[in-house]
Amino acid sequence: MIAERKDDHVRFAHEQQRRPAGANEFDDVTFIHHALAGIDRAEVSLATRFGGIEWPVPLYINAMTGGSEMTGRINRDLATAARETGVPIASGSMSAYFADAATADTFRVMRRQNPDGFIMANVNANATVDKARRAIDLLQANALQIHVNCVQETVMPEGDRSFGAWATAIEKIAAGVDVPVIVKEVGFGLSRETLLRLGDLGVRVADVAGRGGTDFARIENDRRDRADYSYLLGWGQSTPACLLDARDAGLPVLASGGVRNPLDVLRALALGAAAAGASGLFLRTVLEHGVPGLVALIATWLDQLAALMTVLGARTPADLARCDVLIGGSLATFCARRDISLTRFGTRSGVTADSEGDM
Template identity: 40%
Template sequence: MSRAKRKMDHINYALSTGQCRATWLDCVRFVHQALPGTGVADVSLEPKTGDLNLKSPVFINAMTGGGGSETLQLNAMLARAAKETGIAMAVGSQMAALKDKNERESYQVVRKENPQGIIFGNLGSEATVEQALEAVEMIEADAFQVHLNVVQELTMPEGDREFRGALERIGRIAEELDVPVIVKETGFGISQEAAEALAGTQVSAIDVSGFGGTNFASIENERRKRKLAYFEDWGIPTAAAIVECRQGFGGTVLASGGLQDAGDLIRAFRLGADATGIAGSFLKHAVSLGETGLIEEIEGLHEDLRMLMTALGARTIEDIRTSPAVISGELLSYLQQRGYETGHFAAPSKN
C-alpha cells in the first residue's frame, strides 16, 4: 500500500471511529468563585511557551499531508483557518514527502497559505538529522515535532518493529536544528519516566498526546485481518499524562489527546499544560462545516476560554494554575497510586 493511500485511510478511519472521550479531564471540577474580581476585557490568552512563541493557547495539531490532492486541499483549508484566527498549526508526518517528492506540495501549501504563521514540521523518531533538516526547510518550519508512535506502529500491519536508539536520535535532532524541537506522542501519553529522559536533551517542549482522543490502535486494527484488541485500551489518559510530564519535564508542556472544547482546555491548563493542541475535533469541523465553520469554531473556542477564565478570576493562562479544583474518580486514584500529591489542586487560592 502506498503512503498516500495509507494517509487517506487514517483520515477516513479517524472520522469514522471517532474519539473515545476517556481523557479523565471530567475528573477535574473547579471551585466556583462568586467574587472573581475581573472582567472579560482583563483576560489575555497569550500563553508562555518559551521559544515556541505561541500567540494563542490552542493550535491545530498534526493530522494531514502526504495523501495527494485530498490532503493538499485539507491542509490548505486548515492553514487559512489558522491564519484567520492567529493560531499555530502542525503538519502531519513529512516522511511521505521525503520518500516521494510529488507529495511535497501537500505540505508546502501550508506555508503558501499562511506565510507569516507559526508552523510545526513533523517526522517520527526514526528520522535522521538530515531528514529533520530537510523537513524543516520544506515548509520553513518555526518548530519541529518528533512523534512517538510505538503502539501505532506495532498495530500497523506494515509498521516498524524496532525502536532502539530513539532517544539518542531525538537528542541529536534537538542539538542540530535551529528551531525548537517538540516531542509528542500519538494518543497514548507520555509518562514521567519518559519526560525525565527527554529532559536530559535539548528538547524544548513535550506534547503529552494522551489517551482519550483519536485511537490509532483502533484505526490500524481496521486495517488488520487479526486485530490486536489489547492495544485499543492502552495508554495514559490525557489528564494523567499532563501531570506526569509536568512532574518530569521543566520545559513547555503541551496537552493534546481528545480535547474538544474550552472546558477540556481549561482543565488541562489547571493540571499543568502551557498550551493545547486539537486535531480530531478540528478535522471533523473542517469536513462537516467547511472553512467558515472551522474559523467560527476556533473563534468560539477563544471566546469560551475568556468567559471561563473570567469566571475563575484568571487574567492569564498561568493564573489558572492557582484556581482551586477538586480531583476525583479514576484520575485521583491513578495519581495517588503513582505517588503524586493531589491536595494542592484544591487548596484555596492565596491571591
C-alpha cells in the same frame, strides 16, 4: 502505498469522530467556583509563553495529515483556518515527503496559505538531522515536532519494529536544528520518566498527547485483515493523567488527546499545560463544514476560553495553574498509584508565590 495509508488514516479518524463523544478523564477535573473571583474581560490575555516560544493563544491545531492529493486539500483548509484565527498549526508526519518528493506540495501548501503563522513541521523518531532540516525548510517551520508512536507502529501492518535508536536520533535532532524541538506522542501519553529523559536529550518542549482522543491503535487495527490487536484499544495514560505526572519533570508541556471543548482546554491549562491542541474534532469540522465551519468553531472556543478565564479571575493562561480544582474518579486513583499528592490542588489559590514550589 503511503498515500493510501494516509487516506485510510483520515477516513478511520473521521469515523471515530462521528461517534458520540464519551466521557474521559478531563471530566474528573472540577473547578471550585469562587463567586467573587471574576475580573474584567479587558484584563484577560490569551497569550502564552513556554520553552522560548510565544503564541497569541493557548490553542493549536495539532498534527494530522499530508502525503496524498486528498490530504493536501485538508492541509490547505486547516492552514487557511489557522491563518484566519491566529492559532498555531502542525503538519502531519512528513514521512511521505521523504519517500516521494512529489508529495511536497501536500505539506508546503500550509505555508502558502498561512504565510505569517506559526507552523510546526513533523517527523518521526527515526529521522536523521538532514531529514529534520529538510522538513523545516519545506514549511519554513517555526518549530519541529518529533512524534513517538511505538504502539501505533506495532499495530500498523507495515509499521516499524525497531525503536531502540529513537532516543539517540531525538538527541541528535534537538542539537542539530535551529528551531525548538517538541516531542509528542500520538495518543498514548508521555510518562514522567519519559519527560525526564527527553529533558536530558535536549528537548525543549513535550506534547503529552494522551489517551482520550483519536485512537491510532484502533485505526491501525481497522486496517488489518485480522483484528489481532483489538485488546490494545485504550492503551496508555490519559492527557490529564500525563499532565499531573509531569509536574516535577521540569519540562514545559502541551496537552492534546481528548480535548473536546473550551472547558477541557481550561482544565489542561489548570493542570499545567502551556497550551492545548485538538485534531479529531477539527478534522471532522473541516470535512463536514469546510473552512468557514472550522473558523467559526475555533473563534467560538477562543471567545469562550477568555470568558471562562474572566469568571475564574485568570488574567493569563499561566494563572489558571493557581485556580482551585478538585480531582476525582479514575484520575485520582492514577495519582494515588503514581504517588502524586492532590492535597493542595483544591486550596492553591490561597497559596503564596514563595511556597508554590512545595506543591
